[in-house]
Amino acid sequence: MASQVAKSLLKVSCPSSTVKFDTARRALSVGAALQQKKTLPDRTGKNVVLVDGVRTPFLVSFTDYAKMMPHELARHSLLGLLQKTGIPKEVVDYIVYGTVIQEVKTSNIGREAALAAGFSDRTPAHTVTMACISSNQAITTGVGMIAAGAYDVIVAGGVEFMSDVPIRHSRKMRSLLLRINRAKTPAQRLSLLASIRPNFFAPELPAVAEFSSGETMGHSADRLAAAFGATRAEQDAYALRSHTLAAHARDHGYFTDLMPVKVEGKDGVVDKDNGIRVSTPEQLEKLKPAFIKPHGTVTAANASFLTDGASACLIMSEAKAKELGLKPKAYLRDFTYVAQDPVDQLLLGPAYGIPKILDKAGLKMSDIDTWEIHEAFAGQILANLKAMDSDWFAQNYLGRQSKVGNPDLKKWNAWGGSLSIGHPFAATGVRLAMHTAHRLVREDGQLGLVSACAAGGQGVAMLLERHPDARAE
Numbered sequence: 001m002a003s004q005v006a007k008s009l010l011k012v013s014c015p016s017s018t019v020k021f022d023t024a025r026r027a028l029s030v031g032a033a034l035q036q037k038k039t040l041p042d043r044t045g046k047n048v049v050l051v052d053g054v055r056t057p058f059l060v061s062f063t064d065y066a067k068m069m070p071h072e073l074a075r076h077s078l079l080g081l082l083q084k085t086g087i088p089k090e091v092v093d094y095i096v097y098g099t100v101i102q103e104v105k106t107s108n109i110g111r112e113a114a115l116a117a118g119f120s121d122r123t124p125a126h127t128v129t130m131a132c133i134s135s136n137q138a139i140t141t142g143v144g145m146i147a148a149g150a151y152d153v154i155v156a157g158g159v160e161f162m163s164d165v166p167i168r169h170s171r172k173m174r175s176l177l178l179r180i181n182r183a184k185t186p187a188q189r190l191s192l193l194a195s196i197r198p199n200f201f202a203p204e205l206p207a208v209a210e211f212s213s214g215e216t217m218g219h220s221a222d223r224l225a226a227a228f229g230a231t232r233a234e235q236d237a238y239a240l241r242s243h244t245l246a247a248h249a250r251d252h253g254y255f256t257d258l259m260p261v262k263v264e265g266k267d268g269v270v271d272k273d274n275g276i277r278v279s280t281p282e283q284l285e286k287l288k289p290a291f292i293k294p295h296g297t298v299t300a301a302n303a304s305f306l307t308d309g310a311s312a313c314l315i316m317s318e319a320k321a322k323e324l325g326l327k328p329k330a331y332l333r334d335f336t337y338v339a340q341d342p343v344d345q346l347l348l349g350p351a352y353g354i355p356k357i358l359d360k361a362g363l364k365m366s367d368i369d370t371w372e373i374h375e376a377f378a379g380q381i382l383a384n385l386k387a388m389d390s391d392w393f394a395q396n397y398l399g400r401q402s403k404v405g406n407p408d409l410k411k412w413n414a415w416g417g418s419l420s421i422g423h424p425f426a427a428t429g430v431r432l433a434m435h436t437a438h439r440l441v442r443e444d445g446q447l448g449l450v451s452a453c454a455a456g457g458q459g460v461a462m463l464l465e466r467h468p469d470a471r472a473e
């Protein structure tokens with residue numbers, strides 16, 4: 001497949017070359033723009049709205065959050081949400097929270113975070129996991145609960161904490177320890193202890209890798225970039241674009257979803273993402289491949305970095321929002337999940353999810369005003385763009401006559417993305433949704449599309465529509 005795709009895409013122009021770093025939005029007249037825009041039908045009977053959402057600053061792992069526990073970070077997101085929305089805790093019917101690499105003591109981290117945040121012990125909470133789209137899954141689980149008439153008010157979110165991940169003893173050592181625990185006599189215990197060999201002590205570290213293939217995400221991204229002919233220069237240019245746009249958005253105060261975190265033992269508060277780093281093309285060019293050595297093209301700078309962070313958002317029926325006097329930001333109009341081959345198409349979720357949701361809603365790419373697409377790797381983003389711009393891919397993999405097309409890249413991740421802002425796996429979905437909601441207001445748009453790839457070869461696409469009550473922050 002690789003060579004055929006590469007061949008068929010040789011003529012695809014580099015999307016990053018058409019990107020302008022200037023994010024100042026074009027001034028369309030509000031009335032004219034809104035009149036031309038489509039509104040989407042309510043599929044739930046409840047007009048589910050995204051009232052608001054927050055996140056902790058996203059930090060490079062092993063920096064300021066390093067000594068915390070993940071449920072504490074998650075707690076900050078829940079408290080931040082209550083503070084920002086002004087709703088009393090009692091109003092929340094249910095909490096759905098995502099995480100990918102679980103801290104073993106807090107496997108239902110949604111519940112632990114809710115208790116730590118002071119929610120009533122009568123408020124149920126459960127934890128979902130769907131790799132990098134876990135908080136998208138939390139949101140859509142909440143939408144489903146509201147649509148089913150089970151609850152009115154849901155908090156959805158996610159946390160990831162890469163500064164402390166469970167490291168296990170080897171299988172041999174675990175088995176031995178469990179057998180020692182069951183031994184009935186000191187002699188049996190001693191005999192078991194005598195069977196220990198040096199290799200029993202080799203620990204099992206969790207890898208950011210695919211279980212079914214054993215391949216790391218980075219390695220897979222490198223192969224994907226090669227298959228779609230995304231060059232190192234294109235990847236570095238895309239990464240630079242992401243960091244440049246994120247720095248611009250941060251400096252102009254656009255990240256209004258950020259809630260400061262007070263970290264015990266540290267002066268002041270953490271109130272900024274710390275992974276945004278605008279380098280020069282020359283600096284980027286010097287970096288060595290991080291995964292496939294020595295000829296790979298994925299480097300530390302054109303990959304998302306390991307990140308600590310948490311997010312939470314408030315969703316409810318529109319009627320409930322009205323009753324509570326809240327001004328929602330957006331309608332959660334539709335969503336779809338996709339799944340494909342986890343070996344050669346591991347990170348192609350958007351190339352499958354975007355056309356599927358556009359077709360379902362009867363929309364064209366040009367109907368979308370804001371794109372918020374998870375940037376796992378620059379090469380992965382470029383591969384998805386090239387796949388969508390390929391007739392060959394459309395015919396062979398999407399069952400379509402012709403290509404999906406090109407999005408308007410001026411509207412694509414205009415505030416940066418996971419490459420620059422960071423990617424705490426299970427927290428990213430809420431960030432994507434909130435950046436969509438805020439950008440729709442600031443850029444005077446109507447429809448926003450969120451999409452992301454995830455381990456397991458899965459992906460999500462969601463459609464948000466600006467709510468008439470939404471105001472710029």
Ligand SMILES: CC(=O)SCCNC(=O)CCNC(=O)[C@H](O)C(C)(C)COP(=O)(O)OP(=O)(O)OC[C@H]1O[C@@H](n2cnc3c(N)ncnc32)[C@H](O)[C@@H]1OP(=O)(O)O
Nearest residue numbers: 132208217277279290300301303304305306376453454455
């Ligand atoms: C569906 C999905 O989302 S899948 C995605 C899941 N996520 C992942 O797989 C995470 C992928 N990322 C990683 O594993 C890690 O970030 C890695 C392996 C790529 C890099 O890790 P590290 O080597 O620890 O990165 P580190 O921060 O030390 O950077 C390495 C070098 O690159 C440099 N660098 C990193 N970022 C930049 C940048 N933006 N600009 C310039 N230089 C940079 C660093 O300064 C460092 O240089 P030095 O060696 O001279 O000090």
